[in-house]
Amino acid sequence: MPGLNSTVQRFDRSTGIPKDVWTVLHADPARANIILPHAEKVFERQKFIPGITATEQVWLVNSKLGTSEIKFILSCTTGPQDKYPIFIVPTDSIADLTPALLQSSIEALCNTLLNEPNFRTRVFSVFSVEPVAEAFARTWKILTGIDREVVPYYHALFMMCTKDTLVRQHRAAPPSEDVVLEPRSAVEQDAEQIAVLCHEFAATSPPFTLSIEKAREEASLLIANKQVWVLEVQKPNAEPNIATIVAVTRKAGGVAAITKVYTPEQWRGRRCAERLVRHVSTELLEKYKQVVLYVGIDNNASKVYDRVGFRGLNDGSDGVERWLEIGFDQAEVELGHW
Template sequence: MPGRTDFDIETNVYRRPSDIPRTVWRQLHSDPLNANILLPCLVKASNYERRGGRMSKDTLWIACFSKTDHSALPDEQGRVLDFFVSCTDGPIDKYPIFIYSSHPREHLHDTFLLPRMARIASELQRNVAPERTFSVFALKPAAEVFSEVWTQQTGIAVEEQPYYAATFSYCTRETFVQRKASMFPGEVWDLRMAALSDLDAVASLCHGFAEGSEPFVLTRERAFEEASLLIDQGQVWVHEVKRNGQPSAIASIVAVTRETASVSAITKVYTNPDFRRRGFAERLVRKVTQELLQSGKEFVVLYVAHDNKAAAKVYHRVGFAGLASDANEVTPGVEPWLELGFDQSVVRLGHW
């Protein structure tokens, strides 16, 4: 779809992955760590299209280019990709608006962001009903400016409290920390990929995880659907435990999603409240991270909420960068991300 150009800023809307120019694909694949929030879904959509699938009516991607002095790869017209935006569906419901930036956070000042976010918001408003944009997730400065201009353009207010304020972190073979698991008398455990026989237990833990992820809660039925998909696609690990002769139970889960050739994302880390403070989550996260790195992944990534100090401590002990409680130095690639939601009386919530 033809875009708009103003002061060397150009935006283009794409309804199919095959319409996205090679320069955009090249930039995303050259930066798989930062592009992980949307690149895996884009690759899946591309494969789906190749098999003859058709995108839903609200699915689109927006590229924002400009002629700036930047290290990103320019196209034949001398433009570089500043931002790439996805408006797509997930396996359960619609995803938030995800924004990838080719620029480091320290370059994202208001004078740079405002005209670009205004262009992106205008394109989104013209191509999708405003109520589809229930939230935006991006590097903190980009999310803040996008939400400001979105409210100005649509009149839909931002919810008072952020949905998710988190740190993006990663683990590599170099940062990974091997540690012997603590053993408790009378306890036997197994760390493995979930099987169909675990469906009820995994669904219960998916439901518990969602209960703490307002406003993206799930009914028991939707949690069962999510668990079924994760197990069927081989995307969820479990920590099974048996103690003192009691029947075995699933204590913790860890999902592995958003995968590309070199990057995998860990999500949905959750422990049954009856099994907390016993190191089960750390043991399972370490096992899954190690398996992914040994399989050839260069990075395992995750987001951890700023107010979840216990989780940050667990991930730091496994080897995720920049999460030490006394860290004073800036760790390259470890960045604050923010999800801001829009007036729930106007929008239709999705799920991720």
């Protein structure tokens, strides 16, 4: 019977996360980046302003029956603004995620989630490597009757940049001779412009849109935690403007993740994003071993990351991972935000 070949342990704020689970997360901090940094913030292993106060923080750890061999780590957590999707990190390579392993482990995880109060409507989406996300969506439909949304919320390739792959040469020419482009860390005076760009960025990522008030809240958090950079545009006799923002909100285990890159329409086609992503990546790689990001499989921005030195796209390597976010029927669930 499915589920009998695996066991699930549950952890929350009151129990803490045991050492062996932290060890597994730190063993592959790039793949675990969707779970590890937030867990460190919850347990104050890294500083975050104003701190994670939400009580709904649950982690499920799936192990092979009769062993301590961890196969999957699932998080159902809440960030500074809203609830996150279900994140699932497998410890095996995609090639080793056999149908039998997926069926047993994912069913055990889903059944454990359903023991949580009100979690039938709490699970609004799942994000993981393709086969895991697909297995979760199938199992969740069987157990709850809640179907998936027809179109995935996000289908992405996982990309990585290191000191060895970083292309330091700046190829992007200025938009014109009378315009100065200056990459820098954001400051409080940038808050309103960044809020507008966060609002516009969210509008491109339904259903996770933001009101302008929520966008202002996000901008303030990004600036307070030194998580956002801007490319400032200065024209003669004009007020400076922001042409691009880059946010880096998940850092842990020697890995930093670029989680937002946005250029407003008037500055697109001028390689502003390339200039700022290169600047940010160069800074981060002075402290971190890897910079990672997800890029939509049909997103032209992939060319920007490729020119900067991110690998995993169009290189033919077996290590390219496809990640999938599957949403569940919005009439049946309560949306969060990430």
